[in-house]
Amino acid sequence: MIIGQILKSKARGVMTARPEDSIQEIALRLSSRKIGAIVIVGDKGEVVGIISERDIIRLIAEHGAKALTMPARDGMTRNVISCTKTCTTDEIMKTMTRGRFRHLPVIEDDALVGIVSIGDVVKHYTAEVELEVSAMRGYLATG
Numbered sequence: 001m002i003i004g005q006i007l008k009s010k011a012r013g014v015m016t017a018r019p020e021d022s023i024q025e026i027a028l029r030l031s032s033r034k035i036g037a038i039v040i041v042g043d044k045g046e047v048v049g050i051i052s053e054r055d056i057i058r059l060i061a062e063h064g065a066k067a068l069t070m071p072a073r074d075g076m077t078r079n080v081i082s083c084t085k086t087c088t089t090d091e092i093m094k095t096m097t098r099g100r101f102r103h104l105p106v107i108e109d110d111a112l113v114g115i116v117s118i119g120d121v122v123k124h125y126t127a128e129v130e131l132e133v134s135a136m137r138g139y140l141a142t143g
Contacts, residue, residue: 001089001124002086003087003106003114004086006124007114007116009124010114010116010120014105014115015033016038016041016112017029017038017041017051017072018072019073022071023051023067023068023070023072023075026056026072027068035117036102036117037051037053037115040072046110047107049076049077049078052101052102052103055077059074081099083104084107085113089121089124089125089128092121093121093125096118096121102119103116104116104117
C-alpha cells in the first residue's frame with residue numbers, strides 16, 4: 001500500500017504552527033486535537049520543522065516551566081524527514097523505526113499535503129493482512 005491511499009482515508013488538512021508560536025500554544029493544539037505532533041511552517045508555507053509530544057517533554061525536563069514560553073523554533077526538530085504519496089507502508093515503517101519517530105510529513109512538489117503517524121500505518125497494514133488472511137481462508141475452504 002502507498003501513503004497516498006492512507007491520506008485519502010484521513011481527514012483533510014494538517015495541523016501546523018509557526019516558528020514563533022509558544023510551546024504552550026502548541027501543547028494546547030496537540031491536546032485539543034488529540035494528535036502527537038505538529039508541523040512547523042515558514043512564511044511561504046514551507047516545512048521548517050516538526051515538534052512532537054516527546055520534544056515538549058524534553059524541553060520541560062531541560063528548562064522547567066520556562067519551556068512553555070519558549071518559541072517553537074527553540075524546540076522543534078529542524079531536519080525533518082518526510083515522504084511522498086508514492087512511498088510504501090514498508091518504506092515508511094523502516095524510516096520510522098530507524099529514526100525512532102512516529103510522525104512523518106508527506107510532501108509533494110515542495111508543499112505539505114499530509115502527515116502520517118505510525119498508528120495510521122499500522123492500522124492500514126493490519127487491514128491488509130486481515131484481507132489476505134480472509135482471502136486465504138476462502139481459498140482453502142473452497143479447495
